[in-house]
Structures are given as C-alpha cells and as structure tokens.
Amino acid sequence: MDKIASYPYFYVKDLVGRVASAIFFPFGFFAPNILGHPDNDIPANPRPTTPHIVPEWYFLPIHAILHSIPGKAGGVAAIAPVFISLLALPFFKEMYVCSSSFRPIHQGIFWLLLADCLLVGWIGCQPVEAPFVTIGQIPSVFFFLFFAITPIPGRVGRGIPKYYTDETHRTLFSFWP
Known part of the structure; x- marks a missing residue:
C-alpha cells in the first residue's frame, strides 16, 4: 500500500x-x-585596481551593507550582526502556528523584507557614489530592524485560541517544546 x-x-x-x-x-x-x-x-592586469568591483549576486546585499556604513572598520563590523541575526532567526519562534497564512502582520513584514533584500542587492551592484550610499543606508537599517521586530508579532497575536486549556495545549502541540 x-x-x-x-x-x-x-x-x-x-x-x-x-x-x-x-x-x-x-x-x-x-x-x-x-x-x-x-x-x-578582458585580459587581467595586476597593476591597477578596478574602479568598480561587483561580487557575485549572493554577496550583493552584504556588499551593499559594507559600503553603506562610513568607515572601513564600521562596515566590517556590520557584517557580523548580519550573519548572527540570520543564524538566530529560528530561535525567535514565539507563535505556535508557524505559517504566515494566518498572520497578516508577519506576512506584510516578510514582503517588506523581500523588497528590502532586492533593493539592497541592487544597491550592491551600483558604484560607491553619493546617491547610492544614502539609498543603501535606509534599507540596511530596515534589514537590522526586521530582526529586532520579528518576535513582536508572535507575542501580540498567538496562534492558539484562548479557550484551549493547558491540557489541550499539551495534547495538540506535544511536538513543540
């Protein structure tokens, strides 16, 4: 069967x-x-540095965050929280219902993050000049702000109706810690 x-x-x-x-x-x-x-x-020339270096597409958001922060040390220091926040994202689980289908606030925040990542990726392709640095700083701040506000919708709206008792909760969601 x-x-x-x-x-x-x-x-x-x-x-x-x-x-x-x-x-x-x-x-x-x-x-x-x-x-x-x-x-x-183009044949390689080891003497001059190219004026506009563009990394691969998957490194473009990190490259944009690196260039949007003034100062070389500040840009390098901003890369560590990007990876730390991405690695810590599974531990922000506050909802019993993990799907975004029933959470419109989380759905909107997700689509804003996706648009933000696309904008930061586009900024990573652009040269480090006056309008692109300022445009890159705004989505970079929102990228870090997203991980700061991600646990809030889980605390505001629980995915479990209030009429469930604690025993029903243990029976229905026994696979959650």
Whole structure:
C-alpha cells in the first residue's frame, strides 16, 4: 500500500532531468562562455585596481551593507550582526502556528523584507557614489530592524485560541517544546 507506481511519477521525473540535460549540456560542452559576463574576456592586469568591483549576486546585499556604513572598520563590523541575526532567526519562534497564512502582520513584514533584500542587492551592484550610499543606508537599517521586530508579532497575536486549556495545549502541540 505504501508503494508508488513507477510509470507516471518516476518516468516524468527522469524525463524532466533528461530534457534539462539536453538543453544545458550543449552550452557546457560546446559554448561555455556564451552565458558568461563579457568582462571575463578582458585580459587581467595586476597593476591597477578596478574602479568598480561587483561580487557575485549572493554577496550583493552584504556588499551593499559594507559600503553603506562610513568607515572601513564600521562596515566590517556590520557584517557580523548580519550573519548572527540570520543564524538566530529560528530561535525567535514565539507563535505556535508557524505559517504566515494566518498572520497578516508577519506576512506584510516578510514582503517588506523581500523588497528590502532586492533593493539592497541592487544597491550592491551600483558604484560607491553619493546617491547610492544614502539609498543603501535606509534599507540596511530596515534589514537590522526586521530582526529586532520579528518576535513582536508572535507575542501580540498567538496562534492558539484562548479557550484551549493547558491540557489541550499539551495534547495538540506535544511536538513543540
């Protein structure tokens, strides 16, 4: 009873993998540079430093926070709270219902964080000049503010109705600490 038929499920899964391989293998084997950035074709010159260094896309928000804080030491010191706050996020669990479907305040805060991360990522691509530094400081502050206000909606609105007794709570949510 716990078995899955091979034909419709695994066949389609393997077919998707083969189609993706047929599309991407020619790029990898016959034209690997077609998807690359044109700056990769410029010969390297070790003497001058390039005026505008852009990291990979996943480092762009960190790069923007680094450049939005004046002073080299302050920018480097701001990188540590980014990783500490991301690692501490699972410990902010205040709600018994972890889904955002029933928590509109948390949903709005999440979408604001997503827009903030996209804006900070865009700022990370821009050169370190007058308007971009100021624009980068505002979303950087909101990024840290997000982790400061994340536990508040969990304390304001609990996901458990008030008519549950403590015994019902232990029975229904025995897998939560």
